[in-house]
Amino acid sequence: MPGLLRGVARTAAIAGTATAVSNRVSRRQGGRWAQQDAQQQAQQEAQQQAAAPPPPPPPAAAPPADDMTTKIEQLKQLSTLKEQGVLTETEFAEQKRRLLG
Numbered sequence: 389m390p391g392l393l394r395g396v397a398r399t400a401a402i403a404g405t406a407t408a409v410s411n412r413v414s415r416r417q418g419g420r421w422a423q424q425d426a427q428q429q430a431q432q433e434a435q436q437q438a439a440a441p442p443p444p445p446p447p448a449a450a451p452p453a454d455d456m457t458t459k460i461e462q463l464k465q466l467s468t469l470k471e472q473g474v475l476t477e478t479e480f481a482e483q484k485r486r487l488l489g
């Protein structure tokens with residue numbers, strides 16, 4: 389019986405040591421991967437900022453004819469939304485008043 393207990397104790401000690409070592413290696417490797425990911429992300433962000441195109445120039449003022457065409461298109465979209473039931477009659481009237489007023 390003492391030999392059996394000694395064998396069980398030895399197996400438990402070896403298994404516990406192996407688990408502890410494995411966990412430590414896993415944590416260390418995880419930390420290394422996290423550090424590499426952070427470095428790669430910082431490099432990608434720097435490249436994206438360097439490659440970003442300059443903002444487009446502000447649009448020129450549209451002529452009045454285009455303004456009326458735009459308003460007509462917006463009114464058509466509003467009426468379509470009202471027909472589909474997305475807008476109520478009062479919401480449609482309010483948006484129309486804002487658009488034309």
